[in-house]
Amino acid sequence: MADVTITDDDFQRFREYFYRKAGIQFEPSKRYFVDKRLVERIRATGAAGFRDYFAMLRFETSGREWQALVNEMTVNETYFMREDYQFECLVQSMLPEIAKTKPRGEPLRIWVMPSSSGEEAYTVAMFLLERWPQLAEWDVEIVSSDIDTRILTQAQAGLYGQRAVQHVPAAWLQRYFTREGDGWRISRALRDAVAFTRVNLNDRAEVAAYRGYDVVFCRNLLIYFDDASRRQAAESFFDVLRPGGFICLGHSESMSRISSLFRIRKFPQAIVYQKPLEQS
Amino acid sequence: MPFIKAKPDSAAHQPAHEPTPQDYAAQAALLAAPQAHVRRAAAQALGAHAEAVPALLAAVAAEGEQPVRSAMLDALAQLAARGSEEAVSGLADCLRSEDAWLRNAAIELLRGLPSQVASVMAHLLVDWDRDVRILAVGILDQLRHERVEEWLLQLIEADADVNVCGAALDVLADVATPAALAPVTRLLARFPAEPYLEFAGALVRSRLHADAAAQEA
Numbered sequence: 001m002a003d004v005t006i007t008d009d010d011f012q013r014f015r016e017y018f019y020r021k022a023g024i025q026f027e028p029s030k031r032y033f034v035d036k037r038l039v040e041r042i043r044a045t046g047a048a049g050f051r052d053y054f055a056m057l058r059f060e061t062s063g064r065e066w067q068a069l070v071n072e073m074t075v076n077e078t079y080f081m082r083e084d085y086q087f088e089c090l091v092q093s094m095l096p097e098i099a100k101t102k103p104r105g106e107p108l109r110i111w112v113m114p115s116s117s118g119e120e121a122y123t124v125a126m127f128l129l130e131r132w133p134q135l136a137e138w139d140v141e142i143v144s145s146d147i148d149t150r151i152l153t154q155a156q157a158g159l160y161g162q163r164a165v166q167h168v169p170a171a172w173l174q175r176y177f178t179r180e181g182d183g184w185r186i187s188r189a190l191r192d193a194v195a196f197t198r199v200n201l202n203d204r205a206e207v208a209a210y211r212g213y214d215v216v217f218c219r220n221l222l223i224y225f226d227d228a229s230r231r232q233a234a235e236s237f238f239d240v241l242r243p244g245g246f247i248c249l250g251h252s253e254s255m256s257r258i259s260s261l262f263r264i265r266k267f268p269q270a271i272v273y274q275k276p277l278e279q280s
Numbered sequence: 281m282p283f284i285k286a287k288p289d290s291a292a293h294q295p296a297h298e299p300t301p302q303d304y305a306a307q308a309a310l311l312a313a314p315q316a317h318v319r320r321a322a323a324q325a326l327g328a329h330a331e332a333v334p335a336l337l338a339a340v341a342a343e344g345e346q347p348v349r350s351a352m353l354d355a356l357a358q359l360a361a362r363g364s365e366e367a368v369s370g371l372a373d374c375l376r377s378e379d380a381w382l383r384n385a386a387i388e389l390l391r392g393l394p395s396q397v398a399s400v401m402a403h404l405l406v407d408w409d410r411d412v413r414i415l416a417v418g419i420l421d422q423l424r425h426e427r428v429e430e431w432l433l434q435l436i437e438a439d440a441d442v443n444v445c446g447a448a449l450d451v452l453a454d455v456a457t458p459a460a461l462a463p464v465t466r467l468l469a470r471f472p473a474e475p476y477l478e479f480a481g482a483l484v485r486s487r488l489h490a491d492a493a494a495q496e497a
Contacts, residue, residue: 009490017454020422051491058455061394061424107284125283139284193283204324209288227422228357228392235354238347239320260381261347276347 081167089269091132107139115144118155158186220250234259301325327355394425449480
């Protein structure tokens, strides 16, 4: 195959299209990154050049190539304390607001979806223990779910490499982890604090088991969905949350682009989405 | 430590007195229930009942709560995806609504139904109402269907409205192949001295020329 080149106009067209579809804006400084991955996909699909590839991307009914491209253009990596401003927002703004109106005696319920290998759910637990003094007054359920049972087994085991824990404050690392070979094992108490469950977010019947949650973390998942699945997921999250409950998405994701069911809440630490307080 | 573990359990959230999702007549009756969450749940259940299309269409027109309307439209989209032409037509009719939210929601859903929407697209693009034609172009803007360019070219060859043609040119800037060159040229000749068409047409042509040059290189 001849050398594939991405012209300035190609880049501009692709950039506009990718922003419209995925909500991710590539600045001109990312040109090299974008070109490299585009060329990889053009070669992988056997397209004759950018034009052919772009047409296929645009019209392929299955959306499979779109999926493959999104995977290439995004960095799917999770680690403890990732986008920690949202956890700050949880303990400084969301939970205090929820605690004002929620009847005492009812548990606070937090859902992390997708669980992946458990870093986010355990980070939530650590933030509650370290940064939310009111925790002593509440029962809290943390449920962490994923479609992949292998990753859930890994999450339950709670063993992580150095890279995953590199942003954990030293004092927390000491309190909640123990050294195990080259890795770090999260404490039994924290492993016991999180319920790991398998669920397919696209299966309404499965999601129907999840109701009455106060906060949902669904970060960097919807970006991988097509428009219809994304909308479906928003509908599901609406039913999962109790009125007034919050949902946190990844930094490049926007609920406003998916659904108008939720309202935007701007807290000092983060922008999150809220299910309106009550309908008739 | 005040953490507790609880396994999610759908049975705990399904009061015994509520009808099952399979009970069509009971669910259809609940579309008129006083509580919004009951109407929303009924709409979701009706997404599995092909006969529910007329009831859902009537209810969505009368419904005031957005989460309920959203569930009703979603149910219609599910039925459309399973082959209900009545549901596709019903969603397409929402383009005539005075309600901007309803129009936009219908556009989004129809974009997700490429093979089903083909049956109504030809009619939408010659609708007497130019606003409906412009909204139909909005569907084409994000529709994964091999006939998108063909529909747009038919439109710019025949439509007498400059705004409709301008909207079509906007989409063509993304999807045009060399087959568009002659129709775009004819369109610009039909509407001389229309600055927006000149601008959008120039963009389409420059992209086609750039594509041709890249292929020759």
